[in-house]
Amino acid sequence: xxxxxxxxxxxxxxxxxxxxxxxxxxxxxxxxxxxxxxxxxxxxxxxxxxxxxxxxxxxxxxxxxxxxxxxxxxxxxxxxxxxxxxxxxxxxxxxxxxxxxxxxxxxxxxxxxxxxxxxxxxxxxxxxxxxxxxxxxxxxxxxxxxxxxxxxxxxxxxxxxxxxxxxxxxxxxxxxxxxxxxxxxxxxxxxxxxxxxxxxxxxxxxxxxxxx
Numbered sequence: 001x002x003x004x005x006x007x008x009x010x011x012x013x014x015x016x017x018x019x020x021x022x023x024x025x026x027x028x029x030x031x032x033x034x035x036x037x038x039x040x041x042x043x044x045x046x047x048x049x050x051x052x053x054x055x056x057x058x059x060x061x062x063x064x065x066x067x068x069x070x071x072x073x074x075x076x077x078x079x080x081x082x083x084x085x086x087x088x089x090x091x092x093x094x095x096x097x098x099x100x101x102x103x104x105x106x107x108x109x110x111x112x113x114x115x116x117x118x119x120x121x122x123x124x125x126x127x128x129x130x131x132x133x134x135x136x137x138x139x140x141x142x143x144x145x146x147x148x149x150x151x152x153x154x155x156x157x158x159x160x161x162x163x164x165x166x167x168x169x170x171x172x173x174x175x176x177x178x179x180x181x182x183x184x185x186x187x188x189x190x191x192x193x194x195x196x197x198x199x200x201x202x203x204x205x206x207x208x209x210x211x212x
Contacts, residue, residue, distance in 0.1 A: 011068050021120045021161045028084035119159030128170030135159040145177035
């Protein structure tokens with residue numbers, strides 16, 4: 001987690017060290033002082049976007065809340081970003097995507113029509129199109145969340161943590177509370193559960209463990 005916090009400090013110098021992913025997400029809600037320049041964008045009245053000068057924001061994007069875009073970021077058209085959000089250097093959000101209260105590190109690509117909520121994505125991740133990181137279970141109030149072998153429960157919204165150098169295919173669904181370790185490779189059309197299991201929902205019988 002220290003590596004993630006260190007990257008965020010490139011834009012928010014006073015950002016503290018955190019032990020768990022959910023601590024980092026919560027710290028982003030505390031109106032941090034951002035050193036990147038303010039960007040005028042289309043969006044809601046509460047939008048507060050800070051971006052490096054070379055950030056590319058394509059037409060018809062909407063922003064709400066605090067959004068921080070580091071050097072080399074590209075945001076595809078018709079995307080909705082609902083802060084607080086931090087997107088690290090040279091990362092991409094594809095067209096028609098919705099990103100909600102997420103932290104995205106460097107060189108990570110979230111493809112078209114992705115819906116990502118309350119999650120953290122490390123470096124060098126490729127997420128195929130039309131995929132979802134769920135942040136709220138249906139039919140129950142508590143989320144069981146896991147990080148590096150430690151488990152806890154919470155009542156607030158929480159999505160997942162995806163480790164560095166992972167690749168996830170199109171139409172992937174990640175259920176709330178998941179920890180996906182570094183270098184994981186998950187084929188498309190799969191459901192990833194909080195216990196680390198992956199089920200292919202095309203044939204309904206394939207079940208594998210996320211790479212450790």
